[in-house]
Structures are given as structure tokens and as C-alpha cells.
Amino acid sequence: xxxxxxxxxxxxxxxxxxxxxxxxxxxxxxxxxxxxxxxxxxxxxxxxxxxxxxxxxxxxxxxxxxxxxxxxxxxxxxxxxxxxxxxxxxxxxxxxxxxxxxxxxxxxxxxxx
Amino acid sequence: xxxxxxxxxxxxxxxxxxxxxxxxxxxxxxxxxxxxxxxxxxxxxxxxxxxxxxxxxxxxxxxxxxxxxxxxxxxxxxxxxxxxxxxxxxxxxxxxxxxxxxxxxxxxxxx
Numbered sequence: 001x002x003x004x005x006x007x008x009x010x011x012x013x014x015x016x017x018x019x020x021x022x023x024x025x026x027x028x029x030x031x032x033x034x035x036x037x038x039x040x041x042x043x044x045x046x047x048x049x050x051x052x053x054x055x056x057x058x059x060x061x062x063x064x065x066x067x068x069x070x071x072x073x074x075x076x077x078x079x080x081x082x083x084x085x086x087x088x089x090x091x092x093x094x095x096x097x098x099x100x101x102x103x104x105x106x107x108x109x110x111x112x113x
Numbered sequence: 114x115x116x117x118x119x120x121x122x123x124x125x126x127x128x129x130x131x132x133x134x135x136x137x138x139x140x141x142x143x144x145x146x147x148x149x150x151x152x153x154x155x156x157x158x159x160x161x162x163x164x165x166x167x168x169x170x171x172x173x174x175x176x177x178x179x180x181x182x183x184x185x186x187x188x189x190x191x192x193x194x195x196x197x198x199x200x201x202x203x204x205x206x207x208x209x210x211x212x213x214x215x216x217x218x219x220x221x222x223x224x
Binding site: 002004031033035041042043045048050055056058088090092094096097098099100101102103104105106107109 | 143144146148153154155156157158161201203205206210211212213214215216217
């Protein structure tokens with residue numbers, strides 16, 4: 001248990017669906033991240049939030065929309081996804097963005113059909 | 114790309130042996146971090162080494178950093194079957210909050 005909780009753990013969605021991934025941390029951290037991990041590929045940084053403000057956006061398609069309503073919660077809203085978006089989506093948090101150790105959630109395994 | 118590169122991609126050893134994994138990167142860094150991932154699960158932080166440090170230890174783990182060669186190594190001594198996992202290096206560059214991961218090394222420790 002790292003203190004970072006992701007829900008749901010598994011999600012199957014159609015290409016026309018809209019769904020959201022949720023991440024929650026109660027570690028008092030100021031930075032939160034979304035990563036995508038596809039098979040045989042390195043972790044891809046998607047978004048970084050620091051004190052609820054987006055500080056990094058790594059050229060992610062607009063069908064992925066992040067939201068950080070407060071420093072403890074991070075969402076990833078999904079709409080009109082493609083099958084190649086199927087992957088493990090990992091949320092992480094750290095005290096400061098990039099400069100301290102990151103704590104990861106267990107991930108959401110997303111399958112787009 | 115700022116992404117680090119790791120080698121080997123896969124490593125298979127016997128229990129009790131030492132395992133060494135290497136990570137190279139391209140530009141100046143603030144820090145370099147090592148993580149472990151068991152199959153399909155979240156990553157667990159192992160060690161963070163800052164750019165002005167050369168070596169750090171944590172239990173059976175030893176990390177070195179050579180900024181002149183832009184490389185780091187992770188040594189696991191007296192390996193155990195439970196050390197079987199993927200190991201990733203991640204670098205924090207001198208701009209922003211990016212923490213960029215390498216492709217990882219898959220370590221298999223056979224009992």
C-alpha cells in the first residue's frame with residue numbers, strides 16, 4: 001500500500017463511451033502525475049500537476065482530459081478512445097514535481113474495444 | 114528524446130548471485146531514481162540519487178552515478194527469487210517536473 005489509490009482497477013470501454021479514471025492520495029503531496037504503460041514500451045508521461053496547476057502536458061491527444069480539483073485528487077476523463085489506447089494507466093504523487101520520490105498507485109488496466 | 118536507456122533489457126541469474134543493471138541518459142539531470150515493478154502492478158521507489166552524489170546504499174541495493182558519463186548502475190547483491198521484477202531508472206531533468214522513465218530491465222532470479 002503506497003498511499004495512492006486508483007479506481008477502477010480494470011475498465012473495459014467501447015470507442016464511443018465516456019469514462020473517468022480516479023486517483024487519490026492522502027500523503028500531503030503537492031504533485032500528481034498520469035503515466036501510460038503499454039506492452040513492450042516504456043512508461044509515457046502524460047500530465048503533471050503541481051499544486052492543482054498543470055505544469056506538463058506531453059502532447060497527449062485531446063481525447064484524454066485531466067482534471068485536478070484539489071491536491072489530493074486527480075482524474076483522467078476519457079472519450080472516443082481508440083483500441084491502441086488500451087494500456088495500464090498509472091497515477092503517481094510526490095512532494096515536489098520531479099525532485100522527490102514518486103509514489104505510484106496500482107494502476108487501471110484499460111481495454112478499449 | 115530525454116528518455117534514459119537501460120541495459121540489459123533482460124537478465125536471468127541464480128539466487129545468491131549479484132545483479133547489475135545500467136542506465137544511460139542524454140542531458141544534465143537534477144536526480145536519477147530507480148524503481149521496481151512487479152508484473153502489471155504499480156512501481157515502487159527504491160533509491161533517489163542527486164546529481165552531486167556518486168553512490169548510495171539501501172540494504173542490498175547499491176546505486177552509483179557518473180555524471181561525466183551520464184550513466185548510473187543499480188547493483189542488487191545476494192539476489193533472491195523475490196527480487197524477480199522489472200527495474201526502471203527515471204531521470205528528472207533541469208526543467209519542470211518531468212520524471213522520465215527508461216525501458217526497464219526484466220530481472221529473473223531462479224531459485
